[in-house]
Amino acid sequence: MKIIVVEDKKQGGQTAYEFFKNELAKKNDAVFGLATGSTPVTTYEAIVRSNLDFSSSISVNLDEYVGLSASHPQSYNYYMQQNLFQYKPFHHSYLPDGEATDETKEVSRYNLIIKKNPIDLQLLGIGRNGHIGFNEPGTDFALKTHKVKLTESTIAANSRFFDNEQDVPRYAYSMGIGSILRSKKIILEAFGESKAEAVKNMIEGPVTRQCPASVLQQHSDVTVILDEAAAQKLR
Numbered sequence: 001m002k003i004i005v006v007e008d009k010k011q012g013g014q015t016a017y018e019f020f021k022n023e024l025a026k027k028n029d030a031v032f033g034l035a036t037g038s039t040p041v042t043t044y045e046a047i048v049r050s051n052l053d054f055s056s057s058i059s060v061n062l063d064e065y066v067g068l069s070a071s072h073p074q075s076y077n078y079y080m081q082q083n084l085f086q087y088k089p090f091h092h093s094y095l096p097d098g099e100a101t102d103e104t105k106e107v108s109r110y111n112l113i114i115k116k117n118p119i120d121l122q123l124l125g126i127g128r129n130g131h132i133g134f135n136e137p138g139t140d141f142a143l144k145t146h147k148v149k150l151t152e153s154t155i156a157a158n159s160r161f162f163d164n165e166q167d168v169p170r171y172a173y174s175m176g177i178g179s180i181l182r183s184k185k186i187i188l189e190a191f192g193e194s195k196a197e198a199v200k201n202m203i204e205g206p207v208t209r210q211c212p213a214s215v216l217q218q219h220s221d222v223t224v225i226l227d228e229a230a231a232q233k234l235r
């Protein structure tokens with residue numbers, strides 16, 4: 001793993017943006033794996049400020065809450081529209097459908113999309129408990145897309161985006177770790193003290209299902225972008 005420590009999340013976003021720029025320069029029809037949450041916001045801001053053109057590229061998002069429509073303000077579909085797609089449209093953008101009525105079909109549909117569109121550059125954040133996407137502690141590393149029961153700690157952490165904790169969906173669809181690991185290049189961003197423990201476990205801890213992000217130690221091209229606060233527990 002390569003580790004880059006930046007001054008703040010704005011600089012972190014700029015650093016991640018460079019990866020997008022380099023990928024597009026190699027291949028204008030590249031496939032980008034995209035993430036949501038507060039962490040990638042500065043990356044999307046840097047992309048929006050730039051002249052990068054994604055109109056020949058594909059995006060595939062990591063996850064979506066089960067039960068939320070694409071127009072729900074807390075859905076990840078909505079987040080992507082607001083933060084990126086309205087300014088930088090892709091040739092095609094894929095996300096799981098939170099309102100799918102047949103869950104088994106939805107999982108197969110999404111797996112087929114990932115199979116047909118191998119990810120060149122995957123952007124990741126990390127949960128306070130070490131989750132990536134919505135792959136919570138204990139998840140089998142071989143899994144592809146699956147429906148996840150969110151842990152209490154994730155529900156509590158994500159409740160800040162909702163009016164109250166009761167409104168946070170209890171389930172999500174998530175790309176599995178097996179699929180994430182097949183991305184050619186991965187960048188993971190983490191900002192702030194609340195991520196320091198998960199970052200330490202990811203980088204210095206054993207590879208264990210208890211910290212899903214630790215599996216990234218087994219991938220050959222991972223860059224971790226941290227601010228000082230997120231890096232503070234590293235040796």
Ligand SMILES: N[C@@H]1[C@@H](O)[C@H](O)[C@@H](COP(=O)(O)O)O[C@@H]1O
Nearest residue numbers: 036037038039125126127133134
């Ligand atoms: N499913 C998302 C993840 O993809 C994200 O990386 C993580 C951290 O979120 P944040 O960036 O808001 O701290 O939690 C969420 O639950």
